[in-house]
Amino acid sequence: MNDVTIIICNYNYERFLADAIDSALAQDYAATRVVVIDDGSTDDSREVIGRFGSRISAVFKENGGQVSAYNRAVELLETKYAILLDSDDVLYPSAVSEVMRAFDGGDYGKVQFRLDVLGSAGELTGSHVPHSDPPLDCANLLHRGWLYPSPPASGNAYRVSALQRIFPVPETEENRYGADFYAIYGVALLGAVASIRKSLGGYRVHNTTEPGASFANSEDLSKAPKAFAARWTILRNIARSRLGVELPQEFHDFAYEKARFSSRVYQAPLATRWHWMMRESRSYFHSIIANPFWSLKKKLGTVVFSGLCLLPYRPLSDYAVRYIANPLARHRVAAR
Known part of the structure; x- marks a missing residue:
């Protein structure tokens, strides 16, 4: 039986940290x-970690992002294997067992699984x-951007x-966050990716000033597109220098494009x-129409919803943006 490490990286998430550690144990x-790395928290995270005693290994470092x-x-x-668990998320009890069965079935660099989207209190959102699930050969997709x-x-x-082979990643003031980007896409250049088509954990959505249109827990609409582009440049440099792999200068990704779309259109006059649709939407619609992972039905639906931003009635436009940008918003709007 191969040992597996669950490493929980934490910064100022004392209110969620115990749930993450409990789920790992x-x-x-x-x-x-189970290892917990605390990145210089200033809340009571250290006290939470201390309550688990010798059941976990704890590392305390200065804050670096x-x-x-x-x-x-x-x-x-x-x-030999590891899961990097965010301290505001949880794993279900069979997660590691099912992941290891998948690893035993092939020579994979990564095994991924679905996460249920949770509200801030840990409730299921549906x-x-x-x-979408990727093919085994994700490296071929990355070579095409x-x-x-x-x-x-x-x-x-x-x-x-x-x-x-991917880490360490350069640490700069501009590159403090988004470390999972390098793990997720860098490792796929080194081996096949297996997908488990069931939820084995929960991804908590919280800490947003505008939940309906938020891009992620830690990045607002204006910062996300720039951050994504910078990370791709760093990944290209790592791939070239360490792996001898040349990735294209530009990349295609709907998550990136919808962040740009939202930042330009949401709550806009x-x-x-109309200016965005006529002058700036080419790469956005390319990420939909040429998307190799989506069905025709999903492509058509997203195009139609995107077109609602051209209507004069701004609340309808904003609803469409929220619906596209954040799956959680669909359930919140429906519940009102």
Whole structure:
């Protein structure tokens, strides 16, 4: 039986941290180690970690951001496989067992699984991520510039030897967050990706000033597109220098394009919305129409919903943007 490490990277999430640690300790796979890396929290996270005693290994470091925490995590890994669990997310008890059965079935660099989308209190919302499954050969897609469908950080298990070829990632003031981007797409250049088509954990959506149109827990609409582009550039440099792989200069990804779409159209006047549609929408619609993962029905539906932003009635336009940008918004709107 191969040992597996669940590493929980935490910063100021004392209100969620115990749930994450409990879920890691509750795994029905006996050979599971749990490590918590605290990235210089200023809340009561250290006290929460202390309550678990010797059942976990704890590492306390100065604050450096998520990239710094991931670099430390990969440096510490001694097992063959690992899951990097965000401290506001949870794993279901069979997650590691099912992941290891998948790893045993092939020579994979990564095994990914669905995550149920949870509200801030941990309640189920009825949605899950991702909505599409990638092919085994995600490297071929990346060579063409397509970012394949993946769950957020907590929905991925990695072969550690592959992670160690991607990390450490450069630590700069501009590159503090989004460390899972390098793990998710970098490891796929080194091995096939297996997908488990069931939810094995929960992804908590919270900490947003405008939940309906939010892009992620940590990035607002204006920052996300720029951050994505910068990460792709860094990944290209890592792929070239460490793997001898040349990735295209530009990438295609609907998550990236919908962030740009939302930042330009959401709560914007009619003239701005029309200007975006006529002058700036080419790459957005390319990420829909040429999307290799979507059905024709999904493509048509997204195009039609996007077109609602051209209507004079702004509340309808904003509803369409929320619906496209954030699956959780669909359930919130329906519940009103």
